[in-house]
Amino acid sequence: MNSVRRTCTIFLFAASIAVSTTSVQAAPTQAESFAFRMAVAESAGTTPEIASFYREQEFAPIWVGATSGHAARRSALIKALSHAQMHGLPAERYDVDGLIAKMQSARSNRDLGALEAALSEAFVRYAQDIQSGLLRPAQIDAGLVRAVQRKPASEHLAAMMRSTDGSYLAQLPPQSSQYRALLKQKMALQSLNEHGEWGPTVPTGKYERGDTGPSVLKLRNRLVAMGFLKPTASPEYDDSMVAAVQAFQSAHGLEPDGVAGQGTIAEINRSPSDRLKAVMVAMERERWLPRERGARHVLVNQADFSAKIVDDGRVTFETRAVIGKNTSDRQSPEFSDVMEHMVINPSWHVPRSIITKEYLPKLRANPNAVRHLEITDRRGRQVNRNAVDFNQFTARSFPFAMRQPPGQSNALGLVKFMFPNKYNIYLHDTPQKSLFAREVRAFSHGCIRLAQPFDFAYALLAKQEEDPKTFFHRVLGTGRETKVDLKQPVPVHLIYRTAFVGPKGDVQYRRDVYGRDQKIWDALQKAGVALPNVQG
Known part of the structure; x- marks a missing residue:
């Protein structure tokens, strides 16, 4: 193949991130072309998918050509790999220094073939990691049953080959507003190390309106440092502190009563490194989710004990939820499926x-x-x-x-929402309404109970009924078990997120009720992810 032959005479030099190229004018021999092909085949042999791609492309190079497109792809790749840590990925996994050294030392067609394969292997590893996650969820926790959509190496390589300016690399990270906000928060938490952190921790106790003393002052200073209170010299737990504590509590899934009790103080004393871990885990979790989540979809965040209906990126309905009890056989799993129907007056x-x-x-x-x-x-x-x-x-x-049988005391209440799955998990009503007043709501056998199931049903039916409330209650009034199909099935995403973007664009935090985030963090560390030097 002429293009391969021409490429085989190109020698690369990389004195910086922007890799320069020069070409040798002598015509390549058949032996030189063969040496390039053999080196690619041998070097990529440990990764069958990559080796197969090159065979199908007759060993046409993606990286080691003389054109501006080849140079742009090389430069874009080195730049992306150099910024891997910014996305919470381990830089050592992609060996940027090693790749640059190979570029600098390439002198023969065999060297170029080995370099071509090495660049492709690093690219595919990075592309799959940043697009679909570094970890395999099912290997971490039994409740992580999410099927991650991992694009084959051949598709990534083909897309990169078509990308004459290397811009394909910029498309790989999740493009969601959640991911962008988490990335911004990660950088902010890292920078805290340069600005004195959040100050001394607050002694355990209970603080409320009217209290004074050194501990109240530490609490005030900590709230100021975290951005929940404007600087003030007042030593008293006054109205401004009550409001600040309430704001903190709301942002951390606590009952916003304005009293800084044991649970609130424990969360206030969390270090920036704790929050940074949660954000980095959330970024990995975001990479596991489908890119296309549905213009309308249901989002259940187990760590937040909430269920939402999202329309075109905007939350149009939200209700409190009860999730599975924190025992090995009752924890609610994480996965995505499609809601097809609801059952009014269900049997259990x-x-x-x-x-x-x-x-x-x-x-x-x-x-x-x-x-x-x-x-x-x-x-x-x-x-x-x-x-x-x-x-x-x-x-x-x-x-x-x-x-x-159906009835007011039925364990499923008066309506259930079905997205048929092998885990037998669904959303439903419940007669145990008092549980929704609890701060931590992990009580079910695994299904998701809704505090406002009727309103949830109205919102779903609004797309297909002129008067969804009247329709719902007409069916409910029969007392008979009735299946109502959704004319437009709705994707459902059961997630678990201890760090996420709130409705006003602020990053909120929740407790790791199942301990899953800690397992994910441990797995990330084992995979080489390092926590930046952030002190508490």
Whole structure:
């Protein structure tokens, strides 16, 4: 191939990030062309996808050509790899210095072939990391069942080959407003090290309006340093401090009562490095999400205990939520799916895990236990409890199903929202309304309970019914279990985000209720991610 032959005579020199190129005018020999091809094949052999791409392209180079396009791609790649740490990625993983050294020392066609392969391997590694995440979620925690969309190496290489100015690299990081704001916050937290941090921590205690003393002064100074209070010399816990504490509490998922109790002080005393970890984990999590999330979609942030409807990037409905209890078998998983319908006046078909773990022991002790549930056989016929010896069954051999008919006391309440998935997770109403007043709302078996399920239903139905409220209550009034299809299915994203952008563009923080973020941070560190030198 003539283009390959011409490329094989190009020698590269990289004295700086902007890599210069020179060409040798002598015509390449067949042996030189073969040496280039063999070097590419051998060097890329450890990465079958890359080797296959070059074979299909007849070893046409992406990086080591003499054209302005080749130079632009090289320069853009080195620049992007040099800034990898800015995105919370480990710079050592891409070995920029090693690549530059290879450029400087390339003297033969074989050297150029090895360099071409090395640049492509570094590029593909970086492209997949920054677009789809450095980690594999399923390897970190059983609740991280999200299927990450990872583009094949061949697609990245083909796109880069078409990018004559190297601009494809700028398209790789998530383009969401969340990611941009998190990136900005990361830089701000890093710079805190140069500006004296947030000052001394506040002694544990309870502080409220009218209090004075050294500890109140430390609390005031800390709130000022964090930007929640304007500088003042007042030693008293006055109205301005109450308002500042309330603002802090709202930004951290705490009950905004204006009293700095133990929980509030614990969050106020968090160091910048703690917050920086949360932001860097959130950036990695953002890379796991689908790029196309739906013009209208449902977003459930488990760490925030909230469910939102988002239309064209704007939150149009929000309600409090209850998530799975913090035990290994009840934590709510993280994944994306598509809501297809809702069920008004639902029955509760009890999951087998709950039947065998919770209800079978009760039935062994008393056949008339849990009378609110029907016991049915495989044909759906109701079983006479008094005719069954439940002690003969184990969790594995129990042959019956259990169902709670529709009604006000149904465990699912009066409506459930279905996005069929193998985890049997959905959103629903609940008769246990008092739980929504709690600050930490992790009580369910894994499904997401909504504080305002009717309003949630109205918002969904508004796209297909002129009077969604009247329609909903007409169906509800029948008392019959009724499936209502959504004419436009709605993507649902169950996420877990302890750092995220609030409605006013401010970064908010939440507690790591499941401990998942700590696991992700540990995995990031193991992968080579380093925390910048930020003191507390």
